[in-house]
Amino acid sequence: VSLTANRLTMAIRATQELLDDTTSLETWLNLIADQEMAFKIGDALVNGLGAGMPLGMMQALSLVTVSAEAGQAAATLVALNVLKMWARLHVSCRTNAIWIYDQSIEPALQTMTIGTAGAQLAVYTPPGGLSSAPYGTLQGRPMIPVEFCQQLGTTGDLILVDPSTILSAMKQGMQAANSIHVYFLSNEQVFRFVIRMDARSWWTSSLTPKSAGNTQTNIVALATR
Numbered sequence: 001v002s003l004t005a006n007r008l009t010m011a012i013r014a015t016q017e018l019l020d021d022t023t024s025l026e027t028w029l030n031l032i033a034d035q036e037m038a039f040k041i042g043d044a045l046v047n048g049l050g051a052g053m054p055l056g057m058m059q060a061l062s063l064v065t066v067s068a069e070a071g072q073a074a075a076t077l078v079a080l081n082v083l084k085m086w087a088r089l090h091v092s093c094r095t096n097a098i099w100i101y102d103q104s105i106e107p108a109l110q111t112m113t114i115g116t117a118g119a120q121l122a123v124y125t126p127p128g129g130l131s132s133a134p135y136g137t138l139q140g141r142p143m144i145p146v147e148f149c150q151q152l153g154t155t156g157d158l159i160l161v162d163p164s165t166i167l168s169a170m171k172q173g174m175q176a177a178n179s180i181h182v183y184f185l186s187n188e189q190v191f192r193f194v195i196r197m198d199a200r201s202w203w204t205s206s207l208t209p210k211s212a213g214n215t216q217t218n219i220v221a222l223a224t225r
Helices: 016-021 025-047 079-087 103-110
Strands: 006-015 064-066 098-101 136-138 141-145 158-161 166-179 188-201 219-222
Touching: 006 016, 006 025, 016 025, 016 188, 025 166, 025 188, 064 079, 079 158, 079 219, 098 103, 103 141
Parallel strands: 064 219, 098 141
Antiparallel strands: 006 188, 098 158, 136 141, 158 219, 166 188
């Protein structure tokens, strides 16, 4: 697996008057830059296309996409979806696995049950409820809402991944610099922030288990319903 230190750059213009008249503006700009850089990197880790940026989970060569159930209604999530996703996660990945999801699936999670009649059981364990943990759980693994997943019913609305199998590297951390020269005539300064990093799945394919059957992997998503 090869990683390339791709460059992510952010530029912020500020008038000299604003800098002179505002307390701690430079400190605030550094904070905002850090947050926006983190957002762009997070999105690339999930959705990156690999050209000049990380190869995200949804483009990984090892990704396995589990089909919807026969006759499953559009934009729904059912217990069998979850169970079949878990069955496709390689056993070596289960200890460190997490679920990441878009918040639009939460109503479906909260009402998801398995069984019939008086034998119905809740599938999802909400945070602060039965689990008394920071995150909800499915199959005992944390459920983490992120902005980088898709709306309910779209591939990528729920992803099961072992994050320890995502190889990443960053060169020198975020570098910050400012210049009065680029917009000298308009009396503005430019604040530039640069990060060089890359990431992609350590796994380059899914695996067929010794017992044969369905392939297993480190990243599992659910097909469009």
